[in-house]
Amino acid sequence: MLKTHIGDKSSPCKMHKKTFVTNAEETSHTRTHTKDKRFSCEVCGKTFKTKPDATIHMRRTHTGEKPFSCKCCDKAFPTKAELKLHVRTHTGEKPYACKVCGKAFTTNTGIKSHMRTHTGEKPFSCEVCGKAFATSSTAIRHMRRIHTGEKRFSCKTCGKTFVTNSEVTSHMRTHTKENRYLCEVCDEALTTSTELKSHMRTHTGNKPYSCKVCGKAFTTSSNAMKHMRRIHIGDKRFNCEVCGKTFVTNAEVTSHMRTHTKEKPYSCEVCNKAFNHKSSVTIHMLKTHIGDKSSPCKMHEKTCVTNAEETPHTRTHRKDKRFSCEVCGKTFTNKSDATIHMRRTHTGEKPFSCKCCDKAFPTNTELKSHVRTHTGEKPYACKVCGKAFTHESVVAMHIRREHTGGKPFSCNGCNKMFATSTHSKIHMRTHTGEKPYACDVCGKAFASITMLKSHMRTHTGEKPFSCEVCGKAFATSSTAIRHMRRIHTGEKRFSCKTCGKTFVTNAEVTSHMRIHTKETPYSCEECGKTFTKQSLAVKHMRRIHSGE
Known part of the structure; x- marks a missing residue:
């Protein structure tokens, strides 16, 4: 009556002008000023200003009692107030x-x-x-x-701890497989209303959050914040306690920590294979067990497992390179390529290390490939001759070189053909003069990272490739192979189509062919004299012009 109809508030607070209907309300409010906490928990001793607060604490923390249940979904709550709020999720009020x-x-x-x-x-x-x-x-x-x-809140199923109770509730759905929020457009199920709102923007295209500096728009406020820290202010406030590396978000630290702990908390329900990230499990399921490739490329018949894969692939046709290097400005079609470029070219970061020899690599893929040099594993075999290889891409190159002779990639400068696009790109640099990989020791630059690695061994003296027969060590695998063929097996599998002469390597055939074609592609920068081999041009330069 007093609160609703008469409006009489006759008990004013002595600290400020706030008034209350009853003395009990005024007394309870006064304790917020005096810090008087006279009601304590019988279990843990924590004190509270009011008895109801102590009762709610007991239910939430110790007894788990939830006496108020929802008639619509039977969900229960520790207080009537929480039930009223929950009911509004049904009524929409x-x-x-x-x-x-x-x-x-x-x-x-x-x-x-x-x-x-x-x-x-x-x-x-x-x-x-x-x-x-x-x-x-x-x-x-x-x-x-x-x-x-x-992290005072823990999951009763797996024991994982969290900062807030709401995080526990959201996490529990990974165990119960409960997806309460369904997208009306594509029927995808989400675990939280926030996830549903963000997901809906992939359909509507709505990007309500924009960067105050450059105006770029984002679907979520967190993405806008991460963009601001990464691009404009360079704020990396979260750091790894093991190696000291800094990150923009705490989630990135958590993900990064798995490179140290080797933790793989997400597993495949079919084969139990473990993964670092939940998204990796989804892609694995689609690729390995379901085989569903539902995102076809509109340019040709290639299909991708996920829309995330389809988008970077489509950019290879549109030449859309939206991810740029913050140091040199070079652009890339996807974020992972930009990250790898940053590590290889600028920071030199190698977060993935080998347990056998402590050698480190910028990507997990390179580490996996390297580990095979220790295990001897060669999981990819040629369907024609049965020869096994460590990489799937090497099998494709082998088939083109040895069996089909296919060279689908051509140079725009001289029309020379190549078995792979990578070799074509590296060759193009002989025309453009581009040498993006520089030695940190002497400054010498190279057209490919493989050349740089080989060169670095001239400084370190490292010779990781040895002959299986005599044990002689070499700086490159190709040199070890040539040694084996020349000294021990005498194998000369490459022959000249003009005169029939045989050679140990295909490169020797290419060089030899210039005797027949009279081609001299290498010239002296000083006098213009031309040569069949680059080594001859270098020797000429030293003897005639440099006086070495």
Whole structure:
């Protein structure tokens, strides 16, 4: 009667002008000023200002009692207030509307937090670093994640710990396989309403969050924030405790830590193969067990397992290179290529190390390939002759060179044909003069990373390839193979089509053919004299012009 009809609030707070209907309300409110916490938990001793707060704490933390259940879905809650809020998810009721933009909310707390997006008010600050937040819950999460590392909520199924109870609820759906939120467009099931909202934007194309610096738009606020930190301010506030590497987000640290712990928390339900990331399990399932390639390329018959794969592939046709290197500006069709370029060319970072010899690599794929040099594993075999190889791409090259003679890639400068696009690109650099790989020791530059690696061994003295017969060591595998054929087997599998002379390597055939064609592709930069071999041009330069 007093609250609703008469409006009499006769008990004013002595600290400020706020008034209350009853003395009990005024007394309870006063404790927020006096810090009086007279009600304590019988189990853990934690104190509270009011008895209801102590009761709710007991239910949530210790007894798990949830006496209030929903009639629509039978979900239960520890308090009646939480039940009322939950019921609105069924009725769709949102009684609190923003007077500025009209957006509606289910709770008064929600409207208050939202209003701060208009006013810019951030009344809650971190006691350690002073960072300000719009809500108290965000300030508490910040304190736990950044400063204390406290994770008081744990999963009863697997024991994994979390900062907030809501994270536990979301995580539990990975065990129950519960997907409560269904997309009305494509029927994809999502575990949280936030995920559903973000997913819907893939259909609508809506990008409501934009960068204040460059104006680039994003589907989520977190992506806009990550863009700001990565591109404009370079803020990497999260660091790995093992190696010290810094990251833009805590999620990236968690993912990176698996390179140290070797943890693979996600497994395939069919074959139990373990993976670092949940997305890797999905792709594995599609590629290995289902075999569904539902994203066909519109340019030809190639199909991709996921839309994520289809998009970078499509860019190879459109020449769309939207990912650029922050150092040199070179552009790439997908983000992973840009990351690998950064590691190989600029930072030299090699986060993947071999357990057998401690050699490190910039990508996990290169590490896997390297490990086969220790295990001797050759999982890819030629269907024609049965010869086994460590890489699938090497099998394709072998078939073209030895069996079909196919060279589908041609040079635009001289029409020379190649078995692979990589060899074609490297060859093109003989025309353009491009040498993107430079030696850190002497500064000499090379057209390919393979050439640079071989060159680096002239400084380190490393000779990782040895002859199986006499044990002689070599800096490159090709030199070891040539040695084996010349000294031990006498094998000369490559022959000249003009005169029939045989050679150990195909490169020797190419060089020999210039005797017949009179081709002299290498010239002296000083006098213009031409030669059949690059080595002859170098010797000429040293003897005649340099005086060496």
